[in-house]
Amino acid sequence: MEDRLESVLNWALEKFKAEYIEIRYENVNKNTLELKDGTFTTFAGKGQMGVAIRVLADGAWGFASTNRLEQLENAIESAYKLARATAKVKKEKIQLAEVKAHQDIVKSKMKVKPREVPIEEKVERLAELEGLLKADKSIKSTWLRYEDASGEKILLTNEGTKIKWDLNYVWQYVWATGKEGEKLAAARDEVGAVEHGWELFKEREPNEEVAKRVLRKVHAQLQGVVPKRGEFPIVAGPIVVGIIAHEALGHLAEADLTINSPFKDLIGREVAPEHVTMSERIVEGGFGNDRYDDEGVPVKDIHIIENGTLKQIMLNREYAHKWGMEPNGHARAENYTYPPIIRMRNTIFEPRDWKFEEMIEDIKFGYYVVDFRGGQAQLNSAFQVGVQEGYMIENGEITKPIRDTSISGIAIEALKKISAVGKDFGLEMGRCGKGQSAFVSSGGPHMRFDGGIIIG
Amino acid sequence: MKMEELIRFGEKFFDELEIAIYKNRDASVNIELNEVSSSMLRERAVTVIRGVKGKKLGVSIIDTGDKEKIKEAIERAYKMAKLNKPDEKWTSLPEPGKYREPRKVDKELKEVSPDYFVDLAREGISLALEEQGIVVAGGTGGVEWGESLIMNSHGVNVSQEGGGAFFYLELVGMREGRVTPGIFDFDAKLSLNLNVEEVVRKALQKVKWAFNVKKSKTEEARVILEPWAISSLLSYALFPAFSGEKLVKGTTPLANKVNESISNELLTICDDPLHELSINPVIADDEGVPTRKNVLVEKGVFNGFIWDNYWAKLQGVESTGNAKRSLATGGISIGFHNVIIEKGKKSLEDLVGEIDHGYLVDGFQGAHSSNPDNGNFAVVANPAFLIKDGEVKGSTVFMMSGNIYELLPSLYEVSKEQRVLPFEGSMIVPAMAFENVRIAGK
Secondary structure, three states: OHHHHHHHHHHHHHHOOOOEEEEEEEEEEEEEEEEEOOEEEEEEEEEEEEEEEEEEEOOEEEEEEEOOHHHHHHHHHHHHHHHHHHHOOOOOOOOOOOOOOOEEEEOOOOOOOHHHOOHHHHHHHHHHHHHHHHOOOOEEEEEEEEEEEEEEEEEEEOOOOEEEEEEEEEEEEEEEEEEEOOEEEEEEEEEEEOOOOOHHHHHHOOHHHHHHHHHHHHHHHHOOEOOOOEEEEEEEOHHHHHHHHHHHHHHHHEHHHHOOOHHHHOOOOEOOOOOOOEEEOOOOOOOOOOOEOOOOOEOOOEEEEEOOEEOOOEOOHHHHHHHOOOOOOOEEOOOOOOOOEEOOOEEEEOOOOEOHHHHHOOOOEEEEEEEEEEEEEOOOOEEEEEEEEEEEEEOOEEEEEEOOEEEEEEHHHHHHHEEEEEOOOEEEEEEEEOOOEEEEEEEEOOEEEEEEEEEO | OOHHHHHHHHHOOOOEEEEEEEEEEEEEEEEEOOEEEEEEEEEEEEEEEEEEEOOEEEEEEEOOOOHHHHHHHHHHHHHHHHHOOOOOOOOOOOOOOOOOOOOOOOOHHHHOOHHHHHHHHHHHHHHHHOOOOEEEEEEEEEEEEEEEEEEEOOOOEEEEEEEEEEEEEEEEEEEOOEEOOOEEEEEEEOOOOOOHHHHHHHHHHHHHHHHOEOOOOOEEEEEEEOHHHHHHHHHHHOHHHHEHHHHHHOOOOOOOOOOOEOOOOOOOEEEOOOOOOOOOOOOEOOOOOEOOOEEEEEOOEEOOOEOOHHHHHHHOOOOOOOEEEOOOOOOEEEOOOEEEEOOOOEOHHHHHHOOOEEEEEOOEEOHHHOEOOOOEEEEEEEEEEEEEOOEEEEEEEEEEEEEHHHHHHHEEEEEEEEEEEOOOOEEEEEEEEEEEEEEEEO
């Protein structure tokens, strides 16, 4: 395959006058299982294969994707012509930041790759998880989804980049509905990994742990009371801290969005107390970990907020040039049908030194929010996060659970109200949608907000 | 080799099987920061095989429509089926049905070049930039063309083709240090006849309102939900409850509500892909079952559930033609094609004009965090606008939390204008006005 791709690239270089040509080939085999209340409604083997082509000509992008390999030349020609047509109306010509061309093979760190595991074992594990959930009498319905992938990705550019990935991931999603009397409640749980293989389910996320977690979330809601609306002290657990980092702040630090956000004028300025540091970096077990991005740029750790000051943003080569900065490996594409765009990987708040007990001990009345169901933010950092597990804090103690509520606020204002940052750390795996989907993780320690967040 | 021969080939392995082939072509341009930044042409063919042997299901998905590769995929699906456990509830794949007359297709959409949208986008951008303090933050314009073929071993054999064009713009207002929320507007049609001027005009109006920030109170007030806002809220908090699967499993709050009122006579909801305004005019669902008009709520009264083949047969009813296939997993689920919420008599302008103190909501954040199993929601109205003495005075943000089944009876008016939304297929939705809505202001 590499030979075919290289010869097409050489053909294109002779034929077209382009600044940049990028060919990304992908051939991945997937297993997708869905177990809905005792029945496998999806039991699929999937072959995903195709090529993405991106051409920069006269300062504008053209993109084409195809799964007809015999027509690769046509696809390149299309991308080239599209770029030329766009260039005619583009005033500010796109330029790319200079980078070193890398030739590399990215091997998988997985101990047991999903393709080495017989399907029977995957089926059994899901059936066991369902059994554990349904052993609880209040669980009325479960929906388990599992997907894994094994395959290869090859990136070639006219600048000499040639990177080959051994591409693998595992992913699992649980949705459980519980009922007690007339009360219905639902909870979701998501785990996944790109660097841990089947061992993820053996060592880190065994069925017993996942089931325990899901049942706790369902019961918290079934027994939950409706919270008071208003602004109270909020202690947020790692998963909720993570979603605020990702949704409300992380997106603002994606260079293509920064330009229209309040972050644009805040770089280099103090935006939070000194004890707050938020990073976008490689994390042990992170779902967004990789060595290179889809432009062949090495992935670098950055501090979006460092000791309270807004410092760095996520860049691809185009925006790195625009901002006069170094690209840091955040160009990602969901698959061969999409061009790479600026995406997060693992967005986290860094831990400090508070203990959880110290954080809540002087709260007369407040809320402890543990897990979310869906979150969304605006470019002005206004965010909303649905809470699927939360509790009341009364006189320094965690008391009753709360149900079906959400928290909201303006993140850049809420940041200033962070009064304590915990010493623990937790990470949540998920998928982020920005026109295309990407595996990401987010997290941090427990944190306390004295104002800035409204509940209810 | 004819496609039908693939079914014969598959019958060597399976008791029954289905082959679904989807071919898509989409051409689009992307707008970034006041400029057209890129153009895109994507072509993809995906074939999904679903076979059943001894009540064991096997699925395989491949990125091609090539017949030899489809044969290999059939064998792969068979391997999967052998590994699966039998589903004792399985009955059979659908039998052939009678389809309605398909809508006439605009073939121009099949071949249109992205160049067409380069010009369209340029027009939209320059119109928007005539206004001071406006940034065209993003947008896209393009066309999608799709062809599909659904066949099964019981004789279902239906092919469809069609396309649609769309254009949307996201504007951000920046003036005197104030950044408005991103405000977008759009048009979507089954032809190239897109009204860019109208898209820009509507978005600009909202940005102008958004510059003037007003506080909202914690109170009970009249709230008008515009089409995009109401459609997102209903799609997550109410519509999943119409699924027959949830009835079978006892997880829908509508289980004992057939023929009971869930709102008032102003509310009528149907699903009909061949409605005159639909931009998703399919004659067959993803299992090849004929689509039809399904009335879900008539004058406030809940009329019944929607079904795919599997759950309908299990319940002993007929599929309502509401099967939707995920091309990512090959799985079938119950979904809508084109939801229509019937229009009312008054114009939106009159609805606003009649309010002394209230709110107009353009969009909700967090509608997808609603709980479909009980109808609870807690969303942020943003962009939202304050109405005072019958006029929009400025933008505001507030939280609205409650339960959809408590909100619906407080519907007091529906606008006579409907908008066509490219949302989960397509939706045709008016603005809906509710009274005594509890909101938490900021």
